[in-house]
Amino acid sequence: MSSYAKELEIAQLAVQRAAILTKRVFHEKAKGTVSKDDKSPVTIGDFGAQALIIAALKHNFPEDEIVAEEEAAQLREDANLRSTIWDLVKGTSLSDADAEAVLGGPIKSEDDMLTFIDYGNSKGGAKGRIWAIDPIDGTKGFLRGGQYAVCLALMVDGDVKVGVLGCPNLPIDDAAPLTGGMESGQTDEGRGCLFSGVLDEGATSRPLTTGGLASSQKISMKAITDIAAASFCESVEAGHSSHGDQAEIAKKLGITNPSVRMDSQAKYASIARGAGDIYLRLPVKATYQEKIWDHAAGDLIVREAGGAVTDIHGKRLDFSIGRTLANNKGVVAAPTGAHAQVLAVVQEVLGIK
Ligand SMILES: Nc1ncnc2c1ncn2[C@@H]1O[C@H](COP(=O)(O)O)[C@@H](O)[C@H]1OP(=O)(O)O
Ligand SMILES: [Mg+2]
Ligand SMILES: [Mg+2]
Numbered sequence: 526m527s528s529y530a531k532e533l534e535i536a537q538l539a540v541q542r543a544a545i546l547t548k549r550v551f552h553e554k555a556k557g558t559v560s561k562d563d564k565s566p567v568t569i570g571d572f573g574a575q576a577l578i579i580a581a582l583k584h585n586f587p588e589d590e591i592v593a594e595e596e597a598a599q600l601r602e603d604a605n606l607r608s609t610i611w612d613l614v615k616g617t618s619l620s621d622a623d624a625e626a627v628l629g630g631p632i633k634s635e636d637d638m639l640t641f642i643d644y645g646n647s648k649g650g651a652k653g654r655i656w657a658i659d660p661i662d663g664t665k666g667f668l669r670g671g672q673y674a675v676c677l678a679l680m681v682d683g684d685v686k687v688g689v690l691g692c693p694n695l696p697i698d699d700a701a702p703l704t705g706g707m708e709s710g711q712t713d714e715g716r717g718c719l720f721s722g723v724l725d726e727g728a729t730s731r732p733l734t735t736g737g738l739a740s741s742q743k744i745s746m747k748a749i750t751d752i753a754a755a756s757f758c759e760s761v762e763a764g765h766s767s768h769g770d771q772a773e774i775a776k777k778l779g780i781t782n783p784s785v786r787m788d789s790q791a792k793y794a795s796i797a798r799g800a801g802d803i804y805l806r807l808p809v810k811a812t813y814q815e816k817i818w819d820h821a822a823g824d825l826i827v828r829e830a831g832g833a834v835t836d837i838h839g840k841r842l843d844f845s846i847g848r849t850l851a852n853n854k855g856v857v858a859a860p861t862g863a864h865a866q867v868l869a870v871v872q873e874v875l876g877i878k
């Protein structure tokens with residue numbers, strides 16, 4: 526029996542339910558994009574998914590703290606936006622009645638929805654049980670029909686114990702070739718994957734469903750025998766990681782395959798299942814602090830699948846100091862056996878040896 530069996534079940538079902546909502550937003554609605562203070566986009570899907578996940582967590586673990594990306598301030602001022610999101614949230618449930626009941630059933634009112642969204646305001650830290658939520662990671666990918674992920678992780682005393690990634694646009698088949706997006710004309714058929722990891726218990730994938738949990742299989746990273754034949758993933762957005770440095774590193778490693786550009790933590794999931802090999806996220810700006818909700822689940826899933834994840838200085842990602850990874854710069858994720866070699870070239874190219 527897993528030490529975090531209940532947390533894992535709730536987390537997976539909560540992500541699965543939230544993914545139903547994000548898919549509805551994509552297929553049925555104008556996306557309802559609004560700009561945040563930092564000019565990044567947020568959609569009605571981000572708010573709705575965050576409300577549904579937090580409602581499920583509060584029902585099951587009322588004492589736990591939550592660090593989530595979004596807040597309800599804009600919704601409190603904008604009745605139209607608020608009621609559009611409420612319509613979505615109240616109309617989204619798992620089709621399996623038992624699974625829906627485990628999550629506590631529907632949110633009772635529009636006011637409760639706002640309250641749930643704002644429970645995500647914990648400062649994080651090194652003490653106690655804290656969940657990290659990114660309701661839609663890769664909002665830009667979501668908007669353009671590419672990859673995005675619904676992300677949830679549980680940290681206990683600053684250490685990630687459970688991580689779940691719902692990736693509605695990734696192929697179900699772990700062996701499917703690595704692609705960055707939904708090619709035009711593609712349908713949802715054969716897509717939608719739920720990845721999980723529990724510390725010291727491995728990582729799994731299973732198809733996303735609209736009801737209860739499908740059966741899962743273990744995933745593991747591919748061992749790299751010839752680094753020149755490796756494939757590496759990077760952000761689509763050049764503003765999020767340095768395509769130039771990454772290309773130079775790939776070249777120095779002898780990698781000839783073009784990089785696979787993909788939004789969101791779907792990159793962590795893709796290397797964890799062995800579809801890709803390496804994920805590089807090299808800083809563009811020295812001042813940007815990565816957010817814990819952008820990495821907590823992916824970091825654990827990759828490590829549990831046989832990978833190593835560090836920053837550019839070779840330090841493990843430190844989730845214990847608040848809402849950001851203030852002690853880290855960039856991300857280097859690779860199979861354990863190849864990580865040192867990749868990191869050495871990263872440091873050579875960045876001139877930090
Ligand atoms: N300057 C930046 N450097 C690195 N990541 C960033 C930067 N600006 C935004 N992000 C975050 O990168 C994540 C997407 O990563 P990816 O490029 O791998 O798809 C988003 O969570 C996004 O945050 P936000 O949600 O605030 O837009
Ligand atoms: Mg965002
Ligand atoms: Mg994000």
Ligand SMILES: [Mg+2]
Binds near residue numbers: 571594659660661663
């Ligand atoms: Mg987000």
